[in-house]
Amino acid sequence: MRTSEYLIATQKESPAEAEIVSHKLMIRAGLVRKLASGLYTWLPTGLRVLNKVAAIVRDEMNKAGAIEISMPVVQPADLWESSGRWEAYGPELLRIKDRHKRDFVLGPTHEEVITSLVKNEVSSYKQLPLNLYQIQTKFRDEVRPRFGIMRSREFIMKDAYSFHLDMSSLEQTYQRMHQAYCNIFERIGLEFRPVIADSGSIGGAVSHEFHVLAASGEDDIAFSTSSGFAANVESAEAIAVGEKQPGTQSLETVETLNAKTIEEVANLLDVSAQQCVKTLIVKAAEDVNANFVAVVLRGDHQLNEIKAAKHPLIASPFEMASEESIEQTFGVSIGSIGPVNLECPIIVDRSAAVIADFVCGANKNDLHFTGANWDKDVTEYEVADLRNVVAGDPSPDGEGTLEIRKGIEVGHIFQLGDKYSSAMNCGVLTESGKHQVLQMGCYGIGVTRIVAAAIEQNHDDYGIKWPEAIAPFTVAIIPMNMHKSPRISEVAHKLHADFLASGVEVLFDDRKERPGVMFNDMELIGIPHSIVIGERNLDNQQVEYKNRNTGEKQLLNIDEVVAFVTNATGAN
RNA sequence: CGGUGAGUGGCGCAGCUUGGUAGCGCACUUGGUUUGGGUCCAAGGGGUCGUAGGUUCAAAUCCUAUCUCACCGACCA
Numbered sequence: 001m002r003t004s005e006y007l008i009a010t011q012k013e014s015p016a017e018a019e020i021v022s023h024k025l026m027i028r029a030g031l032v033r034k035l036a037s038g039l040y041t042w043l044p045t046g047l048r049v050l051n052k053v054a055a056i057v058r059d060e061m062n063k064a065g066a067i068e069i070s071m072p073v074v075q076p077a078d079l080w081e082s083s084g085r086w087e088a089y090g091p092e093l094l095r096i097k098d099r100h101k102r103d104f105v106l107g108p109t110h111e112e113v114i115t116s117l118v119k120n121e122v123s124s125y126k127q128l129p130l131n132l133y134q135i136q137t138k139f140r141d142e143v144r145p146r147f148g149i150m151r152s153r154e155f156i157m158k159d160a161y162s163f164h165l166d167m168s169s170l171e172q173t174y175q176r177m178h179q180a181y182c183n184i185f186e187r188i189g190l191e192f193r194p195v196i197a198d199s200g201s202i203g204g205a206v207s208h209e210f211h212v213l214a215a216s217g218e219d220d221i222a223f224s225t226s227s228g229f230a231a232n233v234e235s236a237e238a239i240a241v242g243e244k245q246p247g248t249q250s251l252e253t254v255e256t257l258n259a260k261t262i263e264e265v266a267n268l269l270d271v272s273a274q275q276c277v278k279t280l281i282v283k284a285a286e287d288v289n290a291n292f293v294a295v296v297l298r299g300d301h302q303l304n305e306i307k308a309a310k311h312p313l314i315a316s317p318f319e320m321a322s323e324e325s326i327e328q329t330f331g332v333s334i335g336s337i338g339p340v341n342l343e344c345p346i347i348v349d350r351s352a353a354v355i356a357d358f359v360c361g362a363n364k365n366d367l368h369f370t371g372a373n374w375d376k377d378v379t380e381y382e383v384a385d386l387r388n389v390v391a392g393d394p395s396p397d398g399e400g401t402l403e404i405r406k407g408i409e410v411g412h413i414f415q416l417g418d419k420y421s422s423a424m425n426c427g428v429l430t431e432s433g434k435h436q437v438l439q440m441g442c443y444g445i446g447v448t449r450i451v452a453a454a455i456e457q458n459h460d461d462y463g464i465k466w467p468e469a470i471a472p473f474t475v476a477i478i479p480m481n482m483h484k485s486p487r488i489s490e491v492a493h494k495l496h497a498d499f500l501a502s503g504v505e506v507l508f509d510d511r512k513e514r515p516g517v518m519f520n521d522m523e524l525i526g527i528p529h530s531i532v533i534g535e536r537n538l539d540n541q542q543v544e545y546k547n548r549n550t551g552e553k554q555l556l557n558i559d560e561v562v563a564f565v566t567n568a569t570g571a572n
Numbered sequence: 573c574g575g576u577g578a579g580u581g582g583c584g585c586a587g588c589u590u591g592g593u594a595g596c597g598c599a600c601u602u603g604g605u606u607u608g609g610g611u612c613c614a615a616g617g618g619g620u621c622g623u624a625g626g627u628u629c630a631a632a633u634c635c636u637a638u639c640u641c642a643c644c645g646a647c648c649a
Contacts, residue, residue, distance in 0.1 A: 016585090
């Protein structure tokens, strides 16, 4: 490819709205352009990358026994009514009407369509298991599209759906998909982790997320320093820190005027936040004989609302009590609430339950207790896992401590069970001739998001540093002042032809630009290898090779260039 | 949806307070210059100032309404 016949579309400045590196670089390197909020056009260079990612995903899916299909983006509303998601999905589901005023949706996902397909096409246990996938455009009317392609409304997803007679078959395919996903991210060349994810409202379901590690990630991932344990912080189990301590002090009341937050109280009393407990008042579940439930955490810990919502005493969805309702119910302001003599059910986090002689609110304004102890000063309570894990916590599998890093979610695999198949009555006849509802798994990869995540993980001050496997071009030819030097032009054209003949993806910068412009553009676009042709080295029949990722430079004889680059590519 | 801010050539912005010829940098075109790291000079093309209404002799500027977009919060590939 020659730049003169291509749309290179690089820019010096990035748009004001671009916040994260990948977004800025995708605009500057000419990969994408925004059409409207959350809607992007993929320019030639961006599309080349996208297609490479998709090709790797497709290849690994095929190898793992999945079969490619393609389903419509526009889906009839009645399908969504049959699964119950027409109401349940919410405003993220873009609803449209056709000319006959019939309701349709732009597909945010395809469980309904695939389940309806399999229901009609598959009727015997002999046809199972079956794993179907597509790589296709999805539309989710995100509340807040963000970070360019990272969270856009229209995006490309690889979604696979597997169908099984029983759970053990589902588990097998699930493991196979887990492995396929690892293969995919390894081949693309990303640093990633499969992590245990929140299993959501579907009871007993197993789920893993795949995260690309990057500082700009929106998710916190907890890892064990010495085992393979990894989980999303929102679902990582927090175990008690340390052994249960015996109490040595007795309850004393202290005045804490103007001290409301844990920090202020701890400072005032000159104790650490770890020696305090904080008491949060939350809405109780409907079948509980109280309006509110108190949740007690160690002062330095944060409540995990997902865990809280799953507790039988706590309302789901989770809701904090308002300041007014707390004052009405307990007659004390929010800063002085504590578990001692509190008139409501009390749930204590595991780590708060092992400390002794702690500081807590005295349920009277501007007063706190010191020297409080469980079982002595508070007798009615239960213990549960309610907090977010923090760095340094013991790993829940008992090996090592936890470390927390940021991740970008690029894949999610899920054992769905029969949620959709039973709602839509999708089943087959078993060996014994009985109708049986199928078990399902679903497996998603954000193909467009991978492109952004790859940039987040691989860039420098000059631009993108593509992993070899997804680079838009393998090699750039950069001739110095070609239009003034017939012999440079000759070598450049020859190398271009040679690369093409060898099947190497080459971008030949034949623009009449100054060298600096070409260097900057090629580095911005992030082409892994480049060949610089200048008068300087041509006397020795040599050109300069430069590696974008390692910065390595060396002189090559003209006749060995193609072999060298081919070799360098294979080596990575 | 809540909070904050912004809409002026393709991009980045100034001008608005105090109404009076729409401006700068990048990009683009032409000519020259330069040529191993975004050269320099000159000439040029391109803008209903988000939209609608109002005030006024006169509105990018003041007033009203409206739309769009971005950033911070709860969701997700």
